[in-house]
């Protein structure tokens with residue numbers, strides 16, 4: 196029923212990397228600029244295409260472990276408190292994804308200096324050492340760069356500082372690779388050109404790689420963790436929505452692939468929350484009107500982030516319409532019932548069900564009868580799909596048990612890997 200084409204890996208990875216930097220103007224495009232610098236150094240170094248793909252992907256995700264805005268901003272400037280924390284979390288997020296294992300180790304060490312590598316007797320010929328040194332240098336350059344000033348007024352100062360760190364902070368060979376291009380104005384102008392995304396998209400080493408559906412599911416789980424783990428309060432929300440949506444799909448007779456699409460849409464439905472400030476997500480009481488207006492933005496950004504990925508059109512709609520209502524009273528598109536297909540209707544109900552049943556900072560989870568009467572009232576008013584609500588009511592125990600089991604597992608995983616860990 197819902198066949199989609201193969202998914203463009205290059206665009207998907209670029210899009211996700213961009214989402215990591217959307218929260219603050221000072222962060223904008225940080226990951227893409229670092230990936231650009233790494234790519235230019237790779238071209239000079241003439242590395243194998245497999246290595247280029249690995250280094251480029253690691254660069255695009257290198258700060259994925261910095262969850263809070265405060266930490267992200269501190270890393271972009273030089274006021275960081277502990278550079279190992281986000282590197283270690285990034286490693287933990289990626290290490291179990293079999294096709295990103297090497298990237299995970301590179302990310303783990305992307306702040307390690309050459310001096311430290313030398314002490315542990317590691318050589319630059321090892322991929323992990325080389326990759327992490329490339330990212331370390333590229334990241335350093337971007338931290339020195341003031342995006343609001345003319346780049347050509349800053350380039351010689353940046354070059355001088357990088358050269359002064361050659362041999363101790365960075366291996367001399369890595370500095371040489373950088374210097375090959377750093378003397379060209381074109382290198383710097385491209386770095387800050389408005390269409391860096393398009394430049395990377397045209398040049399990117401993942402250009403001909405297509406992602407199969409299993410990899411998409413795995414990547415959506417990675418991003419689900421990045422979205423949910425920003426706060427202990429939301430640590431299990433998307434996993435709950437994902438499980439609820441896929442069970443409803445199964446009951447409705449969706450094919451295996453369509454159920455997996457619902458799962459992906461559930462994992463990514465709140466990806467736009469990456470633009471929402473931490474204090475709003477963590478607020479222990481109900482949001483004020485002004486804060487609520489800020490919060491509303493998240494679902495537009497879910498759409499904004501996902502819309503450019505070829506092959507993801509349907510999932511984008513399912514994920515982005517979860518706050519629409521069939522009578523047109525939802526947001527941000529104010530769509531009407533006939534514009535909202537079955538997948539999006541499922542996501543709407545799955546999101547409401549999960550949100551009502553789970554504990555929030557300002558209230559406990561609602562009891563079954565309360566959830567049921569809330570959903571029924573919404574259906575009676577013509578806001579959400581009555582058939583889907585009937586399914587939830589008829590299978591309440593099954594859905595509730597599976598959702599809460601998956602949320603318990605996710606919380607355990609979160610606590611085990613992140614919350615209690617002292618890096």
Ligand SMILES: [Fe+2]
Nearest residue numbers: 257258270305
């Ligand atoms: Fe970093």
Ligand SMILES: [Fe+2]
Nearest residue numbers: 257258270334
């Ligand atoms: Fe960084």
Ligand SMILES: [Fe+2]
Nearest residue numbers: 464465494517
């Ligand atoms: Fe939402």
